Amino acid sequence: MTTPPAPDRTTSGTPTSAAAAGTRLDPWLASYAARTGGMRASEIRALFAVANRPEVVSLAGGMPYLARLPMDQLADIAGRVVAERGLVALQYGSGQGDETLREQILEVMRLQGIEAHPDDVVVTTGSQQALDLVTRVFVDPGDVVVAEAPSYVGALGVFRAYQADVVHVPIDADGLVPAALDETLTELAAAGRRVKLLYTVPNFHNPAGVSLASSRRPQVLEIARRHGVLVVEDDPYGLLGFEGEPRAALRSMDDEGVLYLGSFSKTFAPGYRVGWVVAPHAIREKLVLASESAILSPSNASQLTVSCYLATYDWRSQVKDYREMYRERRDAMVGALADHLPSATWTVPEGGFYTWVRLPEGLDAREMLPRAVTALVAYVPGTAFYFDGRGADHMRLSFCYPTPDRIREGVRRLAGVVTAERELVELFGATGGGGSPAVQAPGPDVA
Amino acid sequence: MTTPPAPDRTTSGTPTSAAAAGTRLDPWLASYAARTGGMRASEIRALFAVANRPEVVSLAGGMPYLARLPMDQLADIAGRVVAERGLVALQYGSGQGDETLREQILEVMRLQGIEAHPDDVVVTTGSQQALDLVTRVFVDPGDVVVAEAPSYVGALGVFRAYQADVVHVPIDADGLVPAALDETLTELAAAGRRVKLLYTVPNFHNPAGVSLASSRRPQVLEIARRHGVLVVEDDPYGLLGFEGEPRAALRSMDDEGVLYLGSFSKTFAPGYRVGWVVAPHAIREKLVLASESAILSPSNASQLTVSCYLATYDWRSQVKDYREMYRERRDAMVGALADHLPSATWTVPEGGFYTWVRLPEGLDAREMLPRAVTALVAYVPGTAFYFDGRGADHMRLSFCYPTPDRIREGVRRLAGVVTAERELVELFGATGGGGSPAVQAPGPDVA
Numbered sequence: 001m002t003t004p005p006a007p008d009r010t011t012s013g014t015p016t017s018a019a020a021a022g023t024r025l026d027p028w029l030a031s032y033a034a035r036t037g038g039m040r041a042s043e044i045r046a047l048f049a050v051a052n053r054p055e056v057v058s059l060a061g062g063m064p065y066l067a068r069l070p071m072d073q074l075a076d077i078a079g080r081v082v083a084e085r086g087l088v089a090l091q092y093g094s095g096q097g098d099e100t101l102r103e104q105i106l107e108v109m110r111l112q113g114i115e116a117h118p119d120d121v122v123v124t125t126g127s128q129q130a131l132d133l134v135t136r137v138f139v140d141p142g143d144v145v146v147a148e149a150p151s152y153v154g155a156l157g158v159f160r161a162y163q164a165d166v167v168h169v170p171i172d173a174d175g176l177v178p179a180a181l182d183e184t185l186t187e188l189a190a191a192g193r194r195v196k197l198l199y200t201v202p203n204f205h206n207p208a209g210v211s212l213a214s215s216r217r218p219q220v221l222e223i224a225r226r227h228g229v230l231v232v233e234d235d236p237y238g239l240l241g242f243e244g245e246p247r248a249a250l251r252s253m254d255d256e257g258v259l260y261l262g263s264f265s266k267t268f269a270p271g272y273r274v275g276w277v278v279a280p281h282a283i284r285e286k287l288v289l290a291s292e293s294a295i296l297s298p299s300n301a302s303q304l305t306v307s308c309y310l311a312t313y314d315w316r317s318q319v320k321d322y323r324e325m326y327r328e329r330r331d332a333m334v335g336a337l338a339d340h341l342p343s344a345t346w347t348v349p350e351g352g353f354y355t356w357v358r359l360p361e362g363l364d365a366r367e368m369l370p371r372a373v374t375a376l377v378a379y380v381p382g383t384a385f386y387f388d389g390r391g392a393d394h395m396r397l398s399f400c401y402p403t404p405d406r407i408r409e410g411v412r413r414l415a416g417v418v419t420a421e422r423e424l425v426e427l428f429g430a431t432g433g434g435g436s437p438a439v440q441a442p443g444p445d446v447a
Numbered sequence: 448m449t450t451p452p453a454p455d456r457t458t459s460g461t462p463t464s465a466a467a468a469g470t471r472l473d474p475w476l477a478s479y480a481a482r483t484g485g486m487r488a489s490e491i492r493a494l495f496a497v498a499n500r501p502e503v504v505s506l507a508g509g510m511p512y513l514a515r516l517p518m519d520q521l522a523d524i525a526g527r528v529v530a531e532r533g534l535v536a537l538q539y540g541s542g543q544g545d546e547t548l549r550e551q552i553l554e555v556m557r558l559q560g561i562e563a564h565p566d567d568v569v570v571t572t573g574s575q576q577a578l579d580l581v582t583r584v585f586v587d588p589g590d591v592v593v594a595e596a597p598s599y600v601g602a603l604g605v606f607r608a609y610q611a612d613v614v615h616v617p618i619d620a621d622g623l624v625p626a627a628l629d630e631t632l633t634e635l636a637a638a639g640r641r642v643k644l645l646y647t648v649p650n651f652h653n654p655a656g657v658s659l660a661s662s663r664r665p666q667v668l669e670i671a672r673r674h675g676v677l678v679v680e681d682d683p684y685g686l687l688g689f690e691g692e693p694r695a696a697l698r699s700m701d702d703e704g705v706l707y708l709g710s711f712s713k714t715f716a717p718g719y720r721v722g723w724v725v726a727p728h729a730i731r732e733k734l735v736l737a738s739e740s741a742i743l744s745p746s747n748a749s750q751l752t753v754s755c756y757l758a759t760y761d762w763r764s765q766v767k768d769y770r771e772m773y774r775e776r777r778d779a780m781v782g783a784l785a786d787h788l789p790s791a792t793w794t795v796p797e798g799g800f801y802t803w804v805r806l807p808e809g810l811d812a813r814e815m816l817p818r819a820v821t822a823l824v825a826y827v828p829g830t831a832f833y834f835d836g837r838g839a840d841h842m843r844l845s846f847c848y849p850t851p852d853r854i855r856e857g858v859r860r861l862a863g864v865v866t867a868e869r870e871l872v873e874l875f876g877a878t879g880g881g882g883s884p885a886v887q888a889p890g891p892d893v894a
Contacts, residue, residue, distance in 0.1 A: 026729035027703060028677060031643055033587045033609075039736040063539055071533040078748075079526030086518040090718035092510055125572050125720075128743045136608075140480045154743065161583075161740045162480075196478055230475060256474060271537035271747040273572075282473035289486040293608045294741070296575045296601065300718040301525075302746055 035141075038160045051378035057410030059397040060378040062206070062353055064266050068321055073313060081304045093300040095292035096284075097123025097276070101307040105276055108310075109262065112238050113252030120278050122287045123298045127236060127263035127275030131155055133290045134232055134259055134277065135162045138196045144188055146229065147199040148176055150356070150385030150394070152206045155199055155234065159387070164196075166387035173347070175212030176200055178219040185227040198229050202250060204237040204352025207385050207396035211350060214247055221254045236263040236275075239319050241351035242327040256280050264306055266353070267319050272302040326353065332404035333397060336411035341418060346397075353400035356382075358393060360418065362425040365395040368417060377413040481588075485607045498825035504857030506844040507825040509653070509800055511713050515768055520760060528751045540747040542739035543731075544570025544723070548754040552723050555757075556709065559685050560699030567725050569734045570745045574683060574710035574722030578602055580737045581679055581706055581724065582609045585643045591635055593676065594646040595623055597803070597832030597841070599653045602646055602681065606834070611643075613834035620794070622659030623647055625666040632674040645676050649697060651684040651799025654832050654843035658797060661694055668701045683710040683722075686766050688798035689774040703727050711753055713800070714766050719749040773800065779851035780844060783858035788865060793844075800847035803829075805840060807865065809872040812842040815864060824860040 051058050081089050096102070102118040109116065124130040131154070139145065141163035147155065149168030159166050167188060170180045181198070188195050200220070202212035212220065224231045233250045241247075251260035263275040279287055291298070309315065333355055334348050343360040359365055365381035372378060382394030397414075399407055498505050528536050543549070549565040556563065571577040578601070586592065588610035594602065596615030606613050614635060617627045628645070635642050647667070649659035659667065671678045680697045688694075698707035710722040726734055738745070756762065780802055781795050790807040806812055812828035819825060829841030844861075846854055 026727075028585075028727070028730055031585055031675075031677060032733065033583065033585055033590075033643075035587075036584050036733055036737075039584075039733055039740070041732065041736065066534055066537050069533065069537065071529060074533060074537070075526040075528075075530035078529045079522040081522075082518060082525045083522035086516065086521060087513055088718075090513050090516065090521070090716035092712075092717045125742045125746070129741060132741045136480065137483050137486075138475075138478055138480055140482075143480075154740075157740045161737070196480075228478075230478060265539075269537035270539045271535075273742065273744075273746040273749075280473075280475070283475060285488065286479065286483055286486055289488065290483075290608070293486070293601075293604045294576060294579045295572045295720065297720075299572070299720040299746060299749055301749060301752070302720075305748070 035161055035163050038163065048378065050373055056373065056376045056378055057402055057406050057413065058378045059399070059402070059407070059410050059414070060380045061401050062398055063401045064270065064322075064353075065325065065401050066269055068325060069269060069318070070313070074309065077308045077312065078305055081301070081308050085304055089301045089304045091300060093297045093303065095297050096288045097121065097298055098300065098303040098307060101274075101303045101310075102276075104307055104310045105262065108239075108267075109249070109251075109260070109278070112235070112246045113248035114260065114278070115252070116255070116278050120281070120284055122277050122279065122284055122291060123303060124275045124277060124291065125295060125298055126265060126270065126273040127234065127261045127277070128154055128158075129291070129294070130261045130275055130277035131158045131232075131234070132161075133287050133294065134197070134261075135159060135164065136290050136294075137283070137286045138230065139164045140194075142194075144193045144195045145197045145199055146181070146184060146188070146195055147387070148201070148205065148208070150207055150382060150391060151199060151387075152201055152234065153380070153384045156385070156387055159199075165193075167195075168387065168390075171205070171208060171210060173210055174216060175202060175205065175210050176216065176220055178216055178223060181220060182223045185223065185229060189227065195227065195229050197232050198224050199232045199234065200250075201234045201237075203235055203247060204240060204349055205354075206237070206352065207354050207380070207382070208356040209347035209349030209352065209354050210356075211247065217248070217250055218253060221250060221257065225254070225257050231258045232261065233258050234261045236261075236266045237352035238262075239267050240323055240326060240353075242323060242330060243350060251278060259283065267322065268306065268309065268315065272299075272306055274298070274302050274306045323351075326351075326400060329399040329402075329404055329407055330355070332407040333399040333411065336408040340411050340415035343418065343422065353398050355397050355399065357395050357397055359395065360422055362429070363418065363421050364392045366392055368421050371421070372414060372417045375413045375417045377410045377417070379414070482608055482610050485610065495825065497820055503820065503823045503825055504849055504853050504860065505825045506846070506849070506854070506857050506861070507827045508848050509845055510848045511717065511769075511800075512772065512848050513716055515772060516716060516765070517760070521756065524755045524759065525752050528748070528755050532751055536748045536751045538747060540744045540750065542744050543735045544568065544745055545747065545750040545754060548721075548750045548757075549723075551754055551757045552709065555686075555714075556696070556698075556707070556725070559682070559693045560695035561707065561725070562699070563702070563725050567728070567731055569724050569726065569731055569738060570750060571722045571724060571738065572742060572745055573712060573717065573720040574681065574708045574724070575601055575605075576720075576738070576741070577708045577722055577724035578605045578679075578681070579608075580734050580741065581644070581708075582606060582611065583737050583741075584730070584733045585677065586611045587641075589641075591640045591642045592644045592646055593628070593631060593635075593642055594834070595648070595652065595655070597654055597829060597838060598646060598834075599648060599681065600827070600831045603832070603834055606646075612640075614642075615834065615837075618652070618655060618657060620657055621663060622649060622652065622657050623663065623667055625663055625670060628667060629670045632670065632676060636674065642674065642676050644679050645671050646679045646681065647697075648681045648684075650682055650694060651687060651796055652801075653684070653799065654801050654827070654829070655803040656794035656796030656799065656801050657803075658694065664695070664697055665700060668697060668704065672701070672704050678705045679708065680705050681708045683708075683713045684799035685709075686714050687770055687773060687800075689770060689777065690797060698725060706730065714769065715753065715756065715762065719746075719753055721745070721749050721753045770798075773798075773847060776846040776849075776851055776854055777802070779854040780846040780858065783855040787858050787862035790865065790869065800845050802844050802846065804842050804844055806842065807869055809876070810865065810868050811839045813839055815868055818868070819861060819864045822860045822864045824857045824864070826861070
């Protein structure tokens with residue numbers, strides 16, 4: 001028996017109707033905190049309830065493809081952890097996380113040149129919790145977080161929840177543009193704004209698919225340091241590059257000015273919700289206190305299971321296997337785009353899960369989505385990845401979960417929708433604009 | 448191999464020295480959010496690193512005693528979940544939680560008279576996360592949370608983290624005093640304060656060991672309703688009563704004005720970090736959005752394992768077994784107190800994990816703690832359970848984790864310390880006072 005990925009989604013309406021219903025029906029409406037005003041059900045949430053149906057090819061989700069995992073051996077590991085260490089696995093643990101796992105995490109990070117001490121690591125309930133804790137510890141309402149344009153939708157949601165103001169900095173094919181970053185930070189300083197964090201996904205960017213060039217990394221660090229801005233390096237995909245060795249992490253070049261966020265969700269499996277953050281000592285201490293307040297301690301059962309997997313299974317081979325599988329899917333994606341959607345442009349990611357597609361002139365990815373879902377293909381409109389309403393001319397296509405054949409079929413369907421849209425645009429002019437409000441986070445499975 | 452329960456604790460100093468070191472060494476000190484000012488390492492954290500040594504009898508911790516769990520069968524369940532449902536267990540899940548588990552949670556709550564719909568339940572990373580989410584959704588800085596005097600230290604920590612102001616209401620042997628609640632809420636309204644939540648642990652209170660009398664329950668609800676205050680019913684121990692049937696939950700009498708927080712941490716095991724909150728529809732929707740922002744989704748692996756345990760094991764017998772075991776320990780505790788500490792007074796809890804001990808006149812539980820640890824016994828000073836510095840005349844003794852023999856030995860040691868303290872007080876007068884600052888949360892294992 002399997003449960004549907006997101007049963008709650010079927011009950012959500014659009015924000016308009018939900019807000020209207022709330023006004024009438026919710027006796028606690030006047031009691032909510034100010035920050036709760038920013039929490040709205042996604043406009044596209046209801047649509048994704050449909051998009052999760054098996055006949056739809058979803059190029060929307062960020063779910064890893066898990067069928068290649070050695071389930072029998074993982075079952076054995078899960079059982080052994082309870083049989084042999086049940087009194088620890090089933091008990092409360094340290095707020096900072098299991099010490100053995102923290103040592104193993106160092107080993108994983110060494111592949112990207114990071115040297116740290118187990119005491120620098122805080123284990124979190126997925127790296128999403130790390131984002132939440134970092135924002136909690138640093139961001140007052142009205143503070144600025146500088147982030148790439150576009151940025152991971154789940155990070156924008158956290159910043160919004162803490163009432164931050166996100167200012168975007170452009171990226172190009174080599175990632176964050178240092179000159180633009182410097183200029184933005186200079187302008188913000190001149191305007192008297194408090195910039196607390198620079199949020200960046202330097203490897204195989206979500207959603208843009210690009211990576212920060214090695215030559216730019218020291219420049220970005222120098223600029224951030226000069227402006228007194230802490231760098232949040234969010235790196236769930238760093239080991240999932242399709243060619244060559246992993247690039248050196250920003251954290252490998254600066255251990256006082258970077259908070260490094262890692263995760264086992266993409267390189268192993270998300271169901272245990274094990275991520276981590278590496279932080280300088282004083283910050284690490286605050287993060288542990290914040291985490292204890294939020295959840296007391298991360299799950300020992302999850303941590304010990306991941307720890308046992310790392311200790312007893314050839315996890316490097318598993319990561320290699322994932323890399324090969326996702327490369328094949330990336331190839332299917334960009335091949336199908338070239339075959340079927342020559343009127344669009346897209347990034348060719350060297351790793352990770354996503355490509356970022358610019359639609360032909362005049363098309364609006366959000367307006368087009370219902371028609372795409374009707375044509376049995378789903379994607380995430382670019383507006384989800386901006387704080388300021390931009391992005392309607394882009395869509396994120398993910399190649400992580402569907403098989404190569406399904407990816408090709410999905411792109412073929414999408415091409416049909418785009419062709420029909422272009423005909424409409426030619427007849428009647430553009431259907432949407434860039435000034436409409438940003439799409440909210442569509443929920444965990446499209447993270 | 449077992450890891451120590453809290454390795455991070457050994458590195459923490461007192462807040463004074465940590466703050467001083469921070470001023471000198473932390474380059475990010477000026478960047479922290481205002482709320483982070485309230486996050487301080489516990490004064491008694493370093494002490495508890497010592498208290499966790501095996502030669503110390505810890506009457507401080509709130510860890511359940513897990514050796515009675517059927518580990519072989521639980522290992523089998525953990526393995527089966529991965530072998531049979533690995534693709535779901537290891538994947539991202541719904542932000543609201545697994546639907547089957549939410550149905551099973553209804554079955555558990557029915558034992559306390561609660562009728563709800565699976566859609567009313569949000570699964571959380573332990574009920575601590577439920578507390579965090581509820582506070583996040585409702586509390587602006589400066590808002591008032593009304594809470595029992597004393598209150599669960601971990602809840603006070605959450606309220607502090609969201610910059611709430613906690614106003615205490617007295618309890619007696621029958622729990623929260625309705626007249627005092629009414630008076631406090633009236634005064635707060637007259638003073639123009641915004642009271643958002645009433646936080647209460649109605650069953651087997653932590654730390655006080657008392658329960659809210661059945662006759663008072665409708666009164667408390669009526670008062671809260673009249674003042675427009677939402678009730679947060681925190682009920683981890685409700686099924687762990689030593690005699691008779693579980694009392695009807697507040698939520699069973701009011702489904703619009705009560706948020707009910709439940710947990711498997713005490714009735715099953717805390718290591719999976721599975722708790723839940725039951726909320727009216729509009730609030731539930733906000734809680735799901737807040738949880739998605741905080742962690743994306745709770746662990747499917749944990750949820751499916753707990754779900755399989757509930758479906759395949761006689762969990763009601765397990766709860767009964769826990770009840771009998773904890774009753775025996777309660778008896779050992781109160782028996783030893785009568786034998787060795789007749790100069791103190793204490794509550795005799797009818798369930799749960801804790802007794803609340805009033806020290807003889809002139810003694811200060813916080814001042815005495817280092818001497819107790821030297822005598823190889825630990826407790827939590829009463830100051831931890833107040834927002835306003837009170838409580839030095841009390842200590843919380845927990846009887847959940849040590850065996851009856853160890854409990855008796857611990858109380859015997861404690862009696863020796865008290866006797867020595869009393870002699871000092873008689874010679875030199877009282878050693879401490881009630882005006883000193885509150886002790887912070889000492890970390891998860893003493894929750």
